Amino acid sequence: MFAIVEEPIDVGSLIVAAQRPDCGAISTFIGTTRIDESDGARVEHLEYEAYRPMADRKLEEIGAEITERWDVREISIVHRLGRVNPGEPSVAIVVAAPRRGPAFEASRYAIERIKQIVPIWKREVWSDGYMWVGSQTGTRSTPAAK
Amino acid sequence: MFAIVEEPIDVGSLIVAAQRPDCGAISTFIGTTRIDESDGARVEHLEYEAYRPMADRKLEEIGAEITERWDVREISIVHRLGRVNPGEPSVAIVVAAPRRGPAFEASRYAIERIKQIVPIWKREVWSDGYMWVGSQTGTRSTPAAK
């Protein structure tokens, strides 16, 4: 299942859906909002936007790349848009495979590829302005060196 | 949280408990019962037993090894005993870290170490007998080459 959603991601039910009698391993990666601090300010939340439907298609492409490379029987990638509060999941990747090596490698690959090719952008909303991650563009007067 | 339990493992709630504003990544590994087939027979379920409390202490030791090696803020390892049906989790590892590299490495390390040092044993209960994994001992007349 590949989805871009506006609501909180229910990782538990993605995992239950990935349990299969032909698989011995499920590897899951969850990206969560981490609160950085600098110059006396702090990140209050993240805000995500996407170019759809291109972003949806790119998630599916990553799934196809994975099933070409590894013996993996189930892949879910769900990415959230809009405001994501501290500690909340912004992305969840769930991979079920007969064996654990491919499960680990595929879930690691998925998050790296998401960060390379999926047209989704996040900005950090700080107490003193915002900053687009990766673009050094925003309203903070003292942008943190990333 | 390190635990050995007799009931089904609720992975979703372990993940929710690992969400922290100082972490950007949660890596989870779940071992599930895979159904092998050979010689016209099939695995019907797995059956786990442990030497306790040594097994409990070894899980905690693995946690300590991980926090020594990586910047990891939360680790849960839960292993189930008794009968585990096809597709059900026998072990769940949840690691939260500021960054994804250490989260992935630590959860992989945890499952490898469990398979090395934690005194837990499983037998495969086949339709035609059982077999202790790793020991070639059991009641099957045609033991599958592992």
Place this chain on the structure above:
Amino acid sequence: MNGIKILLFGAAADRAGTRETVLPVEEEVALGDLWPVLAGRYPKLAEMQHNLAFAVNGEYARMEDRVSSGDEVAVLPPVSGG
């Protein structure tokens, strides 16, 4: 639609001050030919030229790819999902 629809995202939308515009084109042109027009219209966008990627009709495209009226071009800053 008459012309090429331009979508801007993230920092690119911020710098342009808009998320969408239309560039009139008379005939098929190279994607690269649109850039001077966009850069002229949005000077602050021009500053991030070397960090931008482009998509045509939802797929990554190169500057020599051809576009014509009715196509959708997306201006993509470095992606930062996850």
Place this chain on the structure above:
Amino acid sequence: MNGIKILLFGAAADRAGTRETVLPVEEEVALGDLWPVLAGRYPKLAEMQHNLAFAVNGEYARMEDRVSSGDEVAVLPPVSGG
């Protein structure tokens, strides 16, 4: 308890036909000295000697470690958790 409590697990329990027994000892001995007694009592267990590990009072132990009455010795086949 008078003697050393022996716990057996997994395939070792299977082969011995029991999960627990007691070996009488008069004085402190090496863990390795217990093995011939166990192997003599449970010939099918003896066959898996080279695949066994041992714990004394809940910690992995070597054959030269000392044990005495009241200690708990566990006979551990290759672990297979996960």
